[in-house]
Amino acid sequence: MDKHILTLDKGTSCTAWNHCGLRLAAGLNDGTLSIYDSADAASSVFNCTSRVKVQEGSILKVVWVPPEFGDAIACIGACGTLSLWEEVAEDTEGNQWKLRKSFERNTSQVLDAQFGGCHTSLKLVAAFADGQVKIYELLDMLDLEKWQLQAEFQNVVDVVSKFGNASCLSASISWNPLKSEVQQAVFVLGFSSNMPSLNSPKVWEYDQDHQRWLPVAELSMPEDKSDEEVYAVAWAPNIGRPYELIAVATQKGIGLWHIGLNPDADGRLSVNQVSMLHGHDGQVWQMEWDMSGMTLATTGTDGVVRLWQANLNGVWHEQAVLAPAS
Structure with a gap:
C-alpha cells in the first residue's frame, strides 16, 4: 500500500x-x-x-x-x-x-550551481545564461562566508577564444561523486543554448600543477555538435569499474558514455558512447544515479520516472516505470 x-x-x-x-x-x-x-x-x-x-x-x-x-x-x-x-x-x-x-551578481541569470571537490576542499560551480562558468573555492572549512572566485571561463574546448552573444535556456552540472583526496576535482557541464560550441558536455579537470581548469573530454558525436542541446547530465558513482560512466540527456534521448581513466599524451581522456536510451515522451530534464552507479532514474516533461539498468551482457534497458496515480 x-x-x-x-x-x-x-x-x-x-x-x-x-x-x-x-x-x-x-x-x-x-x-x-x-x-x-x-x-x-x-x-x-x-x-x-x-x-x-x-x-x-x-x-x-x-x-x-x-x-x-x-x-x-x-x-x-x-x-x-x-x-x-x-x-x-x-x-x-x-x-x-x-x-x-x-555571490556577486552577474549580468545574466544563474542556471545551475553544484558543490564538489573532496573532503578537505569545497568548490562551487555556477553556470550562467550568457555561457559563463564561475568556480568558487571555500577558503575556510569552518566558515561558509569565506569564498573566493577561483576561475571564470566558457564551456568550450578552445579555452583561449571567447564566444559572445550566447543565450542559454538551461545548464546542467554534475561532479564526479567519489573522488579521493589524491585525485583532482573534476565535473561535467552542458548547456542548452543558441551556440553549439557551448552545448556539448565537457569534462573539466583542475590542473594542480598549472593552477587552471582544462577540458579533458567532450561527450558528443561529431555529427551532433551542430544542433544538439543538452538538458541534463549525471555522473555515476564508480565503485570499481575500469571507466567512468556519465549520462547525457538531449533531444535525441539519453546517451550513456564511458570515459577512460588514463589520459593520453595531450591530457585527454578517451570517450565512447555505449548506449542511447529512449522511452520518455518529451524532454528529460532530471537524472539521478543510485549510490552504486548501477541504476539511473530519469524524469521530464511527461511526468513519468523511468529506471534504467544494464543486464549481464552490458545492454541497457528500462527496468521500471513509475507513473502518477492520476
Whole structure:
C-alpha cells in the first residue's frame, strides 16, 4: 500500500533531498525556503520544521552543501541571484537559517550551481545564461562566508577564444561523486543554448600543477555538435569499474558514455558512447544515479520516472516505470 510521507506547501517550485540527514529542502515561488524533517528516528513521515524568506522572487533551484561542511543550502533565484544559507543553533530561538554568502551578481541569470571537490576542499560551480562558468573555492572549512572566485571561463574546448552573444535556456552540472583526496576535482557541464560550441558536455579537470581548469573530454558525436542541446547530465558513482560512466540527456534521448581513466599524451581522456536510451515522451530534464552507479532514474516533461539498468551482457534497458496515480 502506498504511504503518504509529506505534503509540500502550495507554490513549491523545486526540491532537494539531503540523503545524509534524510531532510528535504523546498523552494517556493514567493521566495520562501522550507525544510522538512522526519518526526522521529523511526518515522518515515516528514513535517515542515523551518520556513525562511530568502528572496523576493521565485526560487528556481535549491542545492545542499556536502554534509561534512554543515547544514547549508544554496538557492538560485529567478532574479539572477545565488545565495548560501546555513542552519545555526540560537540559544533562545533554537535552530535558525542565516544568510552566509550572497555571490556577486552577474549580468545574466544563474542556471545551475553544484558543490564538489573532496573532503578537505569545497568548490562551487555556477553556470550562467550568457555561457559563463564561475568556480568558487571555500577558503575556510569552518566558515561558509569565506569564498573566493577561483576561475571564470566558457564551456568550450578552445579555452583561449571567447564566444559572445550566447543565450542559454538551461545548464546542467554534475561532479564526479567519489573522488579521493589524491585525485583532482573534476565535473561535467552542458548547456542548452543558441551556440553549439557551448552545448556539448565537457569534462573539466583542475590542473594542480598549472593552477587552471582544462577540458579533458567532450561527450558528443561529431555529427551532433551542430544542433544538439543538452538538458541534463549525471555522473555515476564508480565503485570499481575500469571507466567512468556519465549520462547525457538531449533531444535525441539519453546517451550513456564511458570515459577512460588514463589520459593520453595531450591530457585527454578517451570517450565512447555505449548506449542511447529512449522511452520518455518529451524532454528529460532530471537524472539521478543510485549510490552504486548501477541504476539511473530519469524524469521530464511527461511526468513519468523511468529506471534504467544494464543486464549481464552490458545492454541497457528500462527496468521500471513509475507513473502518477492520476
